[in-house]
Amino acid sequence: MNDENTRENEGTKIPVSFIEQIIIDDLKEGRNNGRIHTRFPPEPNGYLHIGHAKAICLDFGMAEKYGGKCNLRFDDTNPVKEEIEYIDSIREDIHWLGFDWEDREYFASDYFGKLYDFAIDLINRGLAYVDDQPSDLIAQQKGSPTQPGIESPFRNRPPDENLDLFRRMNEGEFDEGSRVLRAKIDMKNPNMHMRDPIIYRIIKAPHHRTGNKWKVYPMYDFAHGQCDFFEGITHSLCTLEFEVHRPLYDWFTDKLMTSSYRPRQIEFNRLNLTYTVLSKRKLLELVREGKVRGWDDPRMPTLCGLRRRGYTPEAIKRFIEMIGYTKFEAINDISLLEHAVREDLNMRAPRVFGVLKPLKVIITNYPEEKTEEVTIINNPEDESMGSRNIPFSRELYIERDDFMEDPPNKFFRLAPDREVRLKGAFIIKCESYRKNETTGIIEEVYCTYDPDTRSGANNSQKKVKGTLHWVSVRHAIDAEVRIYDRLFNHEDPTGQKDDYHKFLNSDSLQILKGCKLEPSLRSARPLDRFQFQRLGYFCVDYDSSEDNPVFNQTVSLRDSWSKMRK
RNA sequence: UGCUCCGUGGUGUAAUUGGCAACACGUCUGACUCUGGAUCAGAAAAGUCCAGGUUCGAGCCCUGGCGGAGCAACCA
Numbered sequence: 001m002n003d004e005n006t007r008e009n010e011g012t013k014i015p016v017s018f019i020e021q022i023i024i025d026d027l028k029e030g031r032n033n034g035r036i037h038t039r040f041p042p043e044p045n046g047y048l049h050i051g052h053a054k055a056i057c058l059d060f061g062m063a064e065k066y067g068g069k070c071n072l073r074f075d076d077t078n079p080v081k082e083e084i085e086y087i088d089s090i091r092e093d094i095h096w097l098g099f100d101w102e103d104r105e106y107f108a109s110d111y112f113g114k115l116y117d118f119a120i121d122l123i124n125r126g127l128a129y130v131d132d133q134p135s136d137l138i139a140q141q142k143g144s145p146t147q148p149g150i151e152s153p154f155r156n157r158p159p160d161e162n163l164d165l166f167r168r169m170n171e172g173e174f175d176e177g178s179r180v181l182r183a184k185i186d187m188k189n190p191n192m193h194m195r196d197p198i199i200y201r202i203i204k205a206p207h208h209r210t211g212n213k214w215k216v217y218p219m220y221d222f223a224h225g226q227c228d229f230f231e232g233i234t235h236s237l238c239t240l241e242f243e244v245h246r247p248l249y250d251w252f253t254d255k256l257m258t259s260s261y262r263p264r265q266i267e268f269n270r271l272n273l274t275y276t277v278l279s280k281r282k283l284l285e286l287v288r289e290g291k292v293r294g295w296d297d298p299r300m301p302t303l304c305g306l307r308r309r310g311y312t313p314e315a316i317k318r319f320i321e322m323i324g325y326t327k328f329e330a331i332n333d334i335s336l337l338e339h340a341v342r343e344d345l346n347m348r349a350p351r352v353f354g355v356l357k358p359l360k361v362i363i364t365n366y367p368e369e370k371t372e373e374v375t376i377i378n379n380p381e382d383e384s385m386g387s388r389n390i391p392f393s394r395e396l397y398i399e400r401d402d403f404m405e406d407p408p409n410k411f412f413r414l415a416p417d418r419e420v421r422l423k424g425a426f427i428i429k430c431e432s433y434r435k436n437e438t439t440g441i442i443e444e445v446y447c448t449y450d451p452d453t454r455s456g457a458n459n460s461q462k463k464v465k466g467t468l469h470w471v472s473v474r475h476a477i478d479a480e481v482r483i484y485d486r487l488f489n490h491e492d493p494t495g496q497k498d499d500y501h502k503f504l505n506s507d508s509l510q511i512l513k514g515c516k517l518e519p520s521l522r523s524a525r526p527l528d529r530f531q532f533q534r535l536g537y538f539c540v541d542y543d544s545s546e547d548n549p550v551f552n553q554t555v556s557l558r559d560s561w562s563k564m565r566k
Numbered sequence: 567u568g569c570u571c572c573g574u575g576g577u578g579u580a581a582u583u584g585g586c587a588a589c590a591c592g593u594c595u596g597a598c599u600c601u602g603g604a605u606c607a608g609a610a611a612a613g614u615c616c617a618g619g620u621u622c623g624a625g626c627c628c629u630g631g632c633g634g635a636g637c638a639a640c641c642a
Contacts, residue, residue: 013589015580043642078641135640144638146568180640190569192638201640220642244570244637267571274577280642322590324579326572329635333577336591346604381604412602421600455600467600534601561602 017325019266023062023235032234032261036068039233040094040101041108041224043075044086046280047295048093049302050316050337051271057320058237058268060099071231072101076109077223079207089295093303097313104231108223109209111230115218116170118226119181119200122255123162128199129155130165131182138180141187142195149187149195169202172215176202181216185251193248197221225249228263229256236263239270240327268325274334275486276301277494291504292487298541298552299487299508309484310529310539310554315344331492338555345529345537345554350378350385353423353469353518354532354551356481358397360473361414363428365448366394371474374455376424390518392425395473397516399534402468403445405433410564412466414445420466423533427453427464469533476516479549482541483510521549529554 016024027034040059042048048056063070072094076082094101122128131138131154143149157165162181169179181200189195199222206212225248228236236249242265249265271278277286278301286292286300295302298309306316319340323332353376373389402413402420414420419429428447435442453462490496490503524530529539536556544550 013580015589017579041642045642075642081641138640139638142638144568147638148568149638177640192569195638198640203640217640219640224642240571241636242642246570269572322578326579328572328579330578333591336578339591342603351601351603380601410602423600425600427600464600466602469601531601531603534603536603557601557603559602564602 014321015324017268018327019058019235019237019268019325020062022266023066026234026264027066035232035234036063036066037071037232037234038063038068038237039071039073039228039231041073041075041227042090043078044082044084044090046086046284047089047302047304049278049280049283049300050273050306051278051301052093053097053303053316054271054320054323054325055237055239056094056097056099057317058325060094060101062235062237064099068234069104070099070101071104071106071233073106073108073227073231075220075224076107076207076209077218077220079203079205079217082208084208089304093307096303096307097316106227106231107209108218108227109207111223111227112210112214112218114230115223115226116214116216118256119166119218119222120163122183122199123159123166123181125255126159127184127255128162128181129157129184130162130169130179131155131198132179135177135180138198142192143187145192151187152182152196155184155196166200166216169200170214170216172204174202176204178202183222183251191244191247193221193245194251197248221245221248222252225252225263225265226256229253232261233263236265238265238267240267240329241270243267267327269327269329271320271323272329272331273301273337274331274491275488275493276334277488277500279494282494282500286487291501298482299484307527308539308542309552310345310527310537311341312344312348312529315341318344334486341537341555342558345531347381348379349529349531349537351376351380351533352521352530353390353471354479354481354521354530354535354538355397355399355469355471355476355516356483356512356532356535357400358471358514358516359400359403359442359445361396361398361428361445361447361470363394363396363449364431364446368394370394371472374424388520390424390520391472391475392422393472393474396422396470397473397476398422398445398468398470400442402466403430403433403442405435405442413468414447414466419464420468421453421455421464422470423467424455425470426450426455427462469535471516471518473516475519477519477522477549478513479515479517479521479551481512481515481538481551481553483512483553484508485510515551517549517551522546524549531557 038059060070131152141150180198182196185194187195200216203217246265296304296308319337371391371393374392375387377387378385404415407415421427426449428449431446433445485508487508488503489505493500493503524540526540526542537554538551541550541552
């Protein structure tokens with residue numbers, strides 16, 4: 001019974017969204033000849049973030065699932081705001097997510113000629129006019145949501161005059177802002193967007209693709225639906241704030257239609273995430289103000305930031321699948337995103353040993369010059385990932401947090417007279433330790449090991465409560481590890497009276513130097529992902545080099561011990 | 567004093583033609599464990615914004631409230 005209305009995902013039912021239901025129904029009714037064709041229309045004025053991923057997954061996902069196509073279309077109708085540098089990153093991010101538009105890469109600017117002709121057509125039909133008034137006057141006449149607008153004195157200009165003026169606007173004869181072309185609809189319409197919207201304005205800045213060819217540029221409302229129409233789009237999916245634009249979308253489409261084909265705009269809720277901001281403007285501010293190190297700072301919710309942080313496309317897609325598409329403006333808990341990466345990385349990330357805050361342990365009864373190899377399983381979740389050997393010797397590093405002089409009962413790690421297992425190796429017992437009396441810092445811990453407890457040995461069945469990760473001092477490689485926390489310390493930093501800057505988390509980046517990693521990590525390459533055993537998931541940063549390996553923490557492991565201490 | 571959209575556990579989503587409000591995250595137990603991870607078992611947690619109405623029966627349909635969001639860029 002569920003086959004039609006749900007789909008399977010690893011045993012979990014993913015409900016069909018209202019949009020998917022509409023698509024199913026449209027297909028069933030044979031609308032637009034039973035075709036589905038979507039588009040993803042980014043404006044090239046910033047980097048894509050996870051909110052865009054939500055749109056991308058819908059646009060490409062629906063087309064893929066129902067045998068249709070999805071175009072990539074750069075919405076470049078405003079030459080002063082858009083930059084070519086963003087275009088490559090947008091392409092790269094969509095591909096990284098695993099979607100492809102084949103040869104269907106378009107630009108709104110591809111249609112400037114057709115749009116211009118359509119404007120001429122509207123003028124000829126008495127449906128558009130040139131208004132000579134300044135912008136503040138036009139705005140004033142528009143009225144307000146509660147007040148109807150009044151008509152422009154130029155509204156009934158004859159078509160010939162409009163035609164002449166519009167052509168001269170495009171020839172650069174008039175200054176920017178001196179004249180606009182408006183659709184003649186209804187100044188009293190309760191929907192502000194229908195009150196003779198401006199459809200063309202004069203901009204003299206060169207366009208990144210069309211250069212100086214045009215002096216007039218179409219507004220969003222005059223471009224988007226028409227581009228959809230030109231491309232044969234059937235379902236134009238966008239976010240909720242465009243809901244009130246839909247009547248305009250339909251108005252223009254009506255004027256364009258020559259057959260039963262018609263594109264349809266459907267709106268869904270945009271993505272909001274706790275403890276972060278998802279507006280291009282604010283993200284740009286964070287970059288410009290140096291609050292982060294760039295668009296791809298691993299704390300950024302941008303796709304390039306998440307990628308650098310170690311997120312997988314699969315985790316992002318899974319997250320998006322879980323939150324769904326509705327018409328309710330929701331705020332999604334970031335812990336759901338974190339859950340999605342953990343779930344994914346748990347299956348695929350090899351386990352390695354890395355000590356972030358090293359404390360030296362000396363095994364006093366282990367021969368000074370000896371080194372032996374112990375075998376470690378690469379991933380207990382996936383046997384096919386095999387195993388590797390790592391060196392064990394007399395002097396080791398363990399995590400500083402894994403030792404306490406005077407521990408509480410529930411502390412299962414190393415402490416005076418207590419025993420723990422060194423994972424993959426031996427059980428050791430703490431005999432004594434050396435402490436710097438002036439600083440209070442523990443400098444070395446002295447232990448003995450039991451040679452009979454080697455992992456895998458028949459007589460190694462002795463039970464201990466704790467297992468620690470470790471790295472051999474002589475073989476360790478030094479690394480820098482960057483630990484990230486949420487960028488903001490308020491769930492909803494932009495929904496408050498105070499400016500969102502006030503909620504920036506000053507501890508969102510912690511740089512740890514002198515971390516000690518197992519030697520196999522020397523060959524790791526940027527973006528390689530690992531689980532540092534008992535700590536979390538980490539990936540190699542672009543800044544990494546042979547001499548100075550750098551790792552980013554993607555997300556910590558669930559940590560019931562630290563939870564217990566609170 | 568307008569128009570449009572939206573109100574289901576803490577959070578996000580389900581609930582087919584009106585039929586015992588379900589799933590996930592999070593939280594809390596317990597089991598297991600050479601990762602205090604993972605896994606497994608279980609628990610707490612909403613009676614569906616409110617008030618009426620229709621109906622044998624309403625989260626779903628109707629009416630009226632209340633609450634939230636969007637809309638007054640020559641931005642998209």
